[in-house]
Amino acid sequence: MSTNVLDEFVATCRAVVMGEQPIVEITRAMEQLVAEPSVLAAQIPEPVMGLSSSVAGSDEILFEDESLTVFVVHSAPDVQQPPHDHLISAVIGVYEGIEEQRYFRREGGSLVRSGGADIGPGEVLALGPRAVHAISANGGWCRAVHVYLGALSSIDRSLFDPETFDEKPMTSERYEKFCRRGGSS
Numbered sequence: 001m002s003t004n005v006l007d008e009f010v011a012t013c014r015a016v017v018m019g020e021q022p023i024v025e026i027t028r029a030m031e032q033l034v035a036e037p038s039v040l041a042a043q044i045p046e047p048v049m050g051l052s053s054s055v056a057g058s059d060e061i062l063f064e065d066e067s068l069t070v071f072v073v074h075s076a077p078d079v080q081q082p083p084h085d086h087l088i089s090a091v092i093g094v095y096e097g098i099e100e101q102r103y104f105r106r107e108g109g110s111l112v113r114s115g116g117a118d119i120g121p122g123e124v125l126a127l128g129p130r131a132v133h134a135i136s137a138n139g140g141w142c143r144a145v146h147v148y149l150g151a152l153s154s155i156d157r158s159l160f161d162p163e164t165f166d167e168k169p170m171t172s173e174r175y176e177k178f179c180r181r182g183g184s185s
């Protein structure tokens with residue numbers, strides 16, 4: 001990926017993640033990164049959809065260590081991705097399309113819907129470590145940069161059945177299985 005702007009962004013995140021206010025600093029860096037979303041979109045190649053892609057789209061990992069994970073997330077149109085948690089804070093910046101966020105809260109061993117938001121190009125969202133959310137890209141591809149304050153791939157976190165809200169261990173296979181084609185719910 002010939003995206004020096006993303007290399008610089010990762011370097012900035014790495015520099016501030018161990019500081020006193022990493023969410024504030026990474027949110028600020030993300031706001032700068034996506035401030036001109038069409039300019040950023042032109043600098044990030046669209047992925048070739050193939051073996052590494054799924055019904056949900058394609059995630060390109062830019063960096064991961066024990067303190068930080070950075071992805072470019074390409075969400076396929078009109079696929080309702082399943083609710084899940086991260087157990088670490090996240091900062092999301094959209095540069096193309098709309099990332100529809102559905103929020104949930106845990107209640108009595110299950111989930112309850114608790115609102116949502118449409119995050120559009122140039123907009124940034126921070127999620128706390130207790131957040132449970134689900135994303136979809138309604139009407140067209142959504143492309144966004146996702147930052148997590150930890151090693152996302154090594155966390156034992158949860159995924160929820162989209163119909164029953166049963167809590168299951170997160171795996172990429174189960175995430176794919178819980179995706180539902182169709183518009184907004």
Ligand SMILES: [Fe+2]
Nearest residue numbers: 084085086133
């Ligand atoms: Fe997520």
